Amino acid sequence: MSAPLWTPSPDRIRDANITHFLNHIRAEVAPDVTNQQALYRWSVEHPEKFWPQVWAFCGIKASRHWDKVLERGAKMPGAKWFTGCRLNFAENLLRYRDERTALVFRGEKGERAALTYEELYRQVAGCADALRRSGVKTGDRVAGFMPNRHETVIAMLATTSIGAVWSSCSPDFGINGVLDRFGQIEPKVLVTTDGYHYANKTIDSLERIRGVLEKLPSVQQVVVVPYASTSPDISKISNARLWADYLTDATEIQFEQLPFDHPIYIMYSSGTTGVPKCIVHGAGGTLIQHLKELALHTDLKRDDVLFYFTTCGWMMWNWLVSGLAVGATLLLYDGSAFHPSPDILWKIAEEEGISIFGTSAKYLAAAEKFDVKPRTKHKLTRLRTITSTGSPLLPENAEYVYREINRDICLSSISGGTDIVSCFALGNPTLPVYAGELQCRGLGMAVEIWDDDGKPLRGKPGELVCVKPFPSMPVFFWNDPEGKKYHEAYFEQYPNVWRHGDWAMLTEHGGLVIYGRSDATLNPGGVRIGTAEIYRQVEKLPEIVESLVVGQDWESDVRVILFVRLREGTALDDALRDRIRKTIRSETTPRHVPAKIIAVADIPRTISGKITELAVRNVIHGRPVKNTDALANPQALEHYRDLPELKT
Secondary structure: OOOOOOOOOOOHHHOHHHHHHHHHHHHHHOOOOHHHHHHHHHHHHHHHHHHHHHHHHHHHOOOOOOOEEEEOOOOOOOOEEEEOEEEEEHHHHOOOOOOOEEEEEEEHHHHHOEEEEEHHHHHHHHHHHHHHHOOOOOEEEEEEEOOHHHHHHHHHHHHHOOEEEEEEEEEOOOHHHHHHHHHHOOOOOOEEEEEEEEEEEEEEHHHHHHHOOOOOOOOOEEEEEEEOOOOOOOOOOOOOEHHHHHHHOOOOOOOOOOOOOOEEEEEEEEHHHHHHHHEEEEEEHHHHHHHHHHHHHHHOOOOOOEEEOOOOOOOOHHHHHHHHHHHHHEEEEEEEEEEEEEOHHHHHHHOOOOOOEEEHHHHHHHHHHHOOOOOHHHHOOOEEEEEEEOOOOOHHHHHHHHHHHOOOOOOOEEEOOOOOOEEEEEOOOOEEOOOOOOOOOOOOOEEEEOOOOOOOOOOOOOOEHHHHHHHOOOEEEEOOOOOOOHHHHOOOOOOOOEEEEEEOOOEOOOOOEEEEEEEHOHHHHHHEEEEHHHHHHHHOOOOOEEEEEEEEEEEEEEEEEEEEOOOOOOOOHHHHHHHHHHHHHHHHHHHHHEEEEEEEEOEEEEEEOOOHHHHOOOOOOOOOOOHHHHHHHHHHHHHHHOHHHHHH
16 A cells, blocks of 8 residues: 555644534434544435535525425436525525625736625625616526636626526637527626736737627626726627626625525536537535535635635636635636746735645646745745646646645545536545545545446446436536436436546545546557556656647557647657657556657647647547637647648
């Protein structure tokens, strides 16, 4: 058994929220629940007992108690949670109304703004009243084309407080990308900034908004938040008002009391293989799942400053915002993670006292490549947890965190998705951290690893599945009245079992290793290989900035093709190719060794920063990529088209 990178101290275990929760369960509900492993088993074996305990522990507010915790509990999809209860999502996030800081906004140009919980409540009240005056009713959609600012949070809370549905996408989407999303859901109100800043550039948003509005007749009101300039010209935008002029002077909120599964969010699949699927999430399921993950697994407390480096088009923004229900301070950042200096996020972490720092695995890998060493340059005295998601966190990146950021920190790699707006596997402040592993499966999430025949595996890679319903399953897909798209997305391979599409392994510690997307796994000679196994070896070489690996159909088999983006001034010569192959062969197996290694100028990725293996695989096979507007850098795909190296 490998040694852990980190082990929690007795004090940390004693003081953790999840320890208090376990002690309560053992004393009041289930005496045999004596440790974290027993707590997990109990949570998945007795969901009708577990989830009400989470509800009570996290203090969820409802105007009417439920009639039944779980109906049709053996059916996926089709299970119904907390039937009969009435609540409001925003009311739970605005349960505090005091002078503690709720939101801090920081921008890459040095901007800073802060709101107390009392100020946040009042601004939400003014926005909610304005939305009602605009004719927004329960079930209507409000869309945000917004950077990660406090006004975005206010608009979302105002929307959900009146029973309307919030949907947002990142402001770096093009016109078609916005229409592919908002065109399906037909919002009544659109909230936008006039522009945003990124990597010392100011990008205009209003020109694209004009293009969007030409083909989005459902929008009756546009609300513009000044950001790129102090007084933007909105005269050419129909039915537009500036944010300050739009909000009313209302000071109280009438929270609509709605069913547990009433829609609050519409989110979108990546859309790289077609028009994005519109995934609808419900109020109660999102709330209870987020509170379980934030309060228990992340150990979030009222005194914490919680940060996640995210855009408003990534589900981690929705996850971050739920931290308001705990009463913590949320740090919102907009801009480049490496501008004006490579350590900008750690500078902010020091200045704002961030205690829980969330980011992507790719950011941590890039920070190491940029030789960012926060431990020696910044006083991160309050930092106790780092969470990482978006792609597998390689062991080398985990070692970097402990070497260069903080030796005494809970490094929690987490994995879930937009599909469930939450996690299947994540951290636990009372468990050790092992390199390359996610610490544990989420409480209440009956996660298993299966082979192609539906048999559970341990210690071997297979499909990540969830064999029992959970509250944050999508309520439905938009424009999918028969549920066909919903069923095809998750339940086609294993009936009545959620297949998530991750290739993973359950470890001896009870943790998980994620190898990548199962639909992107390589299959040379009929043996399935996770792409993360290759990335781990390649990207530790100093000459390689990042890489992408796909399988190419070749002579009735599949051969492994590795694309590499090189550090400036480096050439991909035979010596480097040979070193790459030897590294992969010695650290994995001969089957992992790529048949071709090709240098490219750029690696295509989605707007949320994930590399797009499937899009590249389609390009090299001459198949269309149906929705390039989902990509942050669609022009990068041209590097992969008609490569002569792939024809021999």
